Amino acid sequence: MAQWLQAKDTISGQQGRVYATINGNVEEMAYVKTLEAKIEKNMTEVKVLGYLGDQNKANGWKGTGSMTLYYVTSLFRQLMLDYVTTGKDTYFDLVIVNEDPTSSIGRQTVTLQNVNFSSTIIAKVDTGSELLDEDLDFTFSGVKLLDSFTKP
Structure with missing residues (x-):
């Protein structure tokens, strides 16, 4: 067993893959530059007799992310235009895979369920940019960890 983490076992950010399943169609999203999803607990403050500090109790969670x-x-x-013109919103799943063939820790696969975009850039120009990009914020209401990293 190693006494420290070996550099080869860190995960290259460029070795990831992202797939969206939208209306039954799988879209490989090779155009993703960055993606981050997090789960935040909803916390309720609890005060009790005989204790001067505040305690907290989890009472749910919220999934948010950005790309x-x-x-x-x-x-x-x-x-987004489908929503604007028809009122019908689209929820879909995202599968995020981290797998660096140099690393000994294997693959991690996370599925975000019921993803919904909060906003979308509808048009963009930028004379100071060599490459155009766009930021998208989203929420999700389910998550699965399909594959887990192993210990190095």
Whole structure:
């Protein structure tokens, strides 16, 4: 067993993959630059007799995330326009895979369920940018850990 983490066992950020399943179609999202999803507990403050400090009790959770994409797809603009014109919102799943073949820790696969975008850039120009990108914020209401990293 190693006494410290070996550099080869860290995960390269460029070795990830992201897939969206939207209306039954799987879209490989090779245009993702960054993606981060987090779960935050809803906490209730609890005061009790005989104790001067505040205690907290978890009473639920909320899933939120953000993505930065290269500005090369109209898919999410179309989903937003569908909502604007019909009122029908689209929820979908995202599968995020981290797998660096150099590392000994294997693969981690996370599925975010019922993903819904909060906002979408509908059009963009930027004369000071060499490459256009866009930021998308989202929420999700389910999550599965399909594959877990092993210990190095």
